[in-house]
Amino acid sequence: MVLYEREDDRCPRLCFLRLLAVLCFLAVTAAPSHPAEKKGRETHWILISSTHFPVLTDAGEPAGREVAVRLEQMRTEFAQLLMRSQLKTPVPVEIIALKGHDEYVRAAPGRARDAAGFFLRADDRNYVVLDALEPDSWRAVANDYARLLQDYNYPPAQLWFDQGLAEYFSSLELDDKQAWMGADPTMLVSSKENPEGAPSGKARSFADILSASTWLGIPELFKTSSPVSLSPDAGQNRLFSAEAWIVLHYLVNQDKLSETGTYFGLVELQKLPINEAIQKAYGMSAEQFGQAVKDYFNSIEPKLRAAQGTDRARGAGALHQFPAPVTADVTGTSRQDVSEADGDALLAEMEIRIPDRRDDAMKTLNAILSDPKTENAAAHRALAWDDMSNHKTDDAITELTAAQQISPKDPWTHYYLALARYLAAQAEEGEVHGLANTMVDLRAVIDWHPEFAEAYRMLAMAQLEGGGAHAALDSIRVAVQLSPRNQEYLLDLARIYVGGKKWDEATELLNRLTNCPEEKIAREARNELHNLPMLRQYGVPPQAATADQVSPQARPAQTATVPQAASNNDDQEETSVRAQAVMVPAQPDRRLIQFVKGKLVAVDCSQPPAAVLKVAEKDKMLKLRTENYQSLVLIGADKFSCEWKDRPVMVNFKAGGKEDGDLVSLELQ
Numbered sequence: 001m002v003l004y005e006r007e008d009d010r011c012p013r014l015c016f017l018r019l020l021a022v023l024c025f026l027a028v029t030a031a032p033s034h035p036a037e038k039k040g041r042e043t044h045w046i047l048i049s050s051t052h053f054p055v056l057t058d059a060g061e062p063a064g065r066e067v068a069v070r071l072e073q074m075r076t077e078f079a080q081l082l083m084r085s086q087l088k089t090p091v092p093v094e095i096i097a098l099k100g101h102d103e104y105v106r107a108a109p110g111r112a113r114d115a116a117g118f119f120l121r122a123d124d125r126n127y128v129v130l131d132a133l134e135p136d137s138w139r140a141v142a143n144d145y146a147r148l149l150q151d152y153n154y155p156p157a158q159l160w161f162d163q164g165l166a167e168y169f170s171s172l173e174l175d176d177k178q179a180w181m182g183a184d185p186t187m188l189v190s191s192k193e194n195p196e197g198a199p200s201g202k203a204r205s206f207a208d209i210l211s212a213s214t215w216l217g218i219p220e221l222f223k224t225s226s227p228v229s230l231s232p233d234a235g236q237n238r239l240f241s242a243e244a245w246i247v248l249h250y251l252v253n254q255d256k257l258s259e260t261g262t263y264f265g266l267v268e269l270q271k272l273p274i275n276e277a278i279q280k281a282y283g284m285s286a287e288q289f290g291q292a293v294k295d296y297f298n299s300i301e302p303k304l305r306a307a308q309g310t311d312r313a314r315g316a317g318a319l320h321q322f323p324a325p326v327t328a329d330v331t332g333t334s335r336q337d338v339s340e341a342d343g344d345a346l347l348a349e350m351e352i353r354i355p356d357r358r359d360d361a362m363k364t365l366n367a368i369l370s371d372p373k374t375e376n377a378a379a380h381r382a383l384a385w386d387d388m389s390n391h392k393t394d395d396a397i398t399e400l401t402a403a404q405q406i407s408p409k410d411p412w413t414h415y416y417l418a419l420a421r422y423l424a425a426q427a428e429e430g431e432v433h434g435l436a437n438t439m440v441d442l443r444a445v446i447d448w449h450p451e452f453a454e455a456y457r458m459l460a461m462a463q464l465e466g467g468g469a470h471a472a473l474d475s476i477r478v479a480v481q482l483s484p485r486n487q488e489y490l491l492d493l494a495r496i497y498v499g500g501k502k503w504d505e506a507t508e509l510l511n512r513l514t515n516c517p518e519e520k521i522a523r524e525a526r527n528e529l530h531n532l533p534m535l536r537q538y539g540v541p542p543q544a545a546t547a548d549q550v551s552p553q554a555r556p557a558q559t560a561t562v563p564q565a566a567s568n569n570d571d572q573e574e575t576s577v578r579a580q581a582v583m584v585p586a587q588p589d590r591r592l593i594q595f596v597k598g599k600l601v602a603v604d605c606s607q608p609p610a611a612v613l614k615v616a617e618k619d620k621m622l623k624l625r626t627e628n629y630q631s632l633v634l635i636g637a638d639k640f641s642c643e644w645k646d647r648p649v650m651v652n653f654k655a656g657g658k659e660d661g662d663l664v665s666l667e668l669q
Contacts, residue, residue: 045343047336056346059099059132067097069331070138073174076325078149086638088152090453090482092125097132104131109354119144127350142170151485160221164248176328182319187307206242207304213239218290219274250296261635261667269652341374349382377407384416393424411448414441438462453482469500477631487521503536600649605642624653626663635667
């Protein structure tokens with residue numbers, strides 16, 4: 001491109017002015033302009049909020065509202081599937097709906113770029129990121145979202161159940177008024193995943209797999225802890241998923257989910273063999289059960305295949321059509337404008353968690369913070385998260401202090417400040433600095449999100465360090481109730497039992513955790529058990545015992561941290577010590593867990609939090625006690641009620657005498 005060509009030596013001033021004008025124009029048009037400095041432009045980002053979901057979007061209000069409505073519908077339908085009146089969300093879920101394919105691909109990791117959405121799961125918050133302009137983009141995360149809700153709202157179960165329920169739920173189709181369920185989910189791919197509209201040869205449908213394969217036996221399916229354990233062949237993994245899906249399909253549509261709850265009580269709590277548990281729960285042998293599922297599949301296969309083809313109509317292949325669980329016209333939402341700098345920072349706060357997006361996210365955040373006009377709390381917060389992930393807690397606290405100055409009431413800043421202090425104490429193997437401020441921050445977080453399990457867990461450990469063993473016990477029990485499958489919470493509960501000198505409860509729970517499939521949890525539980533007898537007998541950890549009490553040969557090299565509350569009456573002091581494990585056998589509760597199906601006659605809550613349940617079984621009345629009804633394992637109800645009576649129930653308990661015992665779990669029919 002020619003910027004300047006002299007036309008006449010007699011007019012240098014005119015030519016110079018022309019050149020200057022061109023250069024000024026190029027400089028203005030080429031200079032970077034931050035979105036926040038553009039005048040008169042409509043807000044780029046908006047926040048659409050429904051009852052349970054905040055949706056940050058740059059795709060406009062109609063698209064953002066549709067995403068919020070569909071997610072509310074999904075959530076309600078899953079609650080109905082699990083027969084729950086309410087669902088718990090102990091980790092906040094945030095939605096980002098981007099305005100098109102290019103914007104989505106720039107934010108998505110790896111293979112998620114070929115889908116219409118992806119799910120990003122973490123301890124502090126969960127992200128759902130969608131291509132808002134892709135039809136039914138929410139379906140891309142249905143399976144992951146179902147697994148999330150299972151973890152939070154259903155007791156620990158075998159892998160086939162979790163896998164099958166997630167696959168079954170991912171067949172859900174929705175519009176503003178209607179819902180469909182029961183189709184083969186592998187035939188319902190989005191146009192982005194499969195432009196031809198039919199399953200590719202590389203990923204056969206579940207119906208094709210089940211028609212052409214030799215099925216796993218039901219006992220083999222039920223005992224599988226990982227599909228990879230079956231075979232390194234990916235085909236075997238697909239067969240596991242397909243068979244888990246059709247078994248759940250059978251159980252849901254034959255109204256056998258209550259029997260499935262009985263099965264899990266027998267196999268998980270009473271430790272019955274799988275074949276025996278199937279016979280007792282379903283009233284048929286494992287072979288008969290497997291044949292019933294095959295017969296069921298053969299009966300519905302023609303209907304399932306109706307979903308195949310490029311011109312598939314909505315709901316084709318589904319076995320059930322019903323009114324949408326929540327209709328669009330009654331789903332309330334609100335709109336809030338978000339500045340471009342704030343929206344960009346919130347997007348970068350998500351992207352910084354994706355390894356191949358981190359560098360670009362850091363550039364965005366630093367650019368925002370370099371200008372006083374665009375500096376915001378979300379950008380400081382995101383950098384603090386990155387600092388904590390790299391063990392730079394001092395830098396994180398500096399960023400969070402800046403964020404708090406900008407937005408003093410921001411709940412995420414309160415949470416991350418508490419987390420940074422907690423991580424610093426772990427790294428130093430010492431006490432939490434600013435313990436009182438940490439507890440204030442965590443209570444502010446709980447006020448904002450009353451179901452935030454990790455906030456309760458951190459509050460419990462802070463309370464224990466401050467000498468409040470009873471308060472710590474209350475807080476950790478809430479965390480366990482909110483996230484019943486989190487084994488780390490149970491380990492913390494056991495440690496708080498130790499700190500409060502509840503030796504029997506600690507012993508029973510630690511013995512159970514030694515069988516945890518997570519090796520780290522099992523190892524730490526064994527260490528705690530080794531320390532427990534010395535703590536109980538002498539009131540000090542093993543390394544504080546004298547040589548006369550413990551011989552050097554009895555002291556292995558392994559160490560563990562044992563928090564212990566002081567024994568003074570006002571419960572105001574606490575001692576944290578590093579304890580060396582001592583190989584002393586614990587004395588577990590070896591009573592067998594028994595099972596009874598009967599009628600709950602009445603509940604006596606006269607000595608809370610303990611409760612005594614009167615359960616009639618034929619001509620016998622059992623009195624079953626729980627030390628704390630708030631931490632009792634419940635199935636079929638969201639919350640324990642002292643008003644229950646004349647309710648059919650199934651209970652697991654440990655017998656005390658002929659007509660009394662200690663309650664382990666309670667299932668309402």
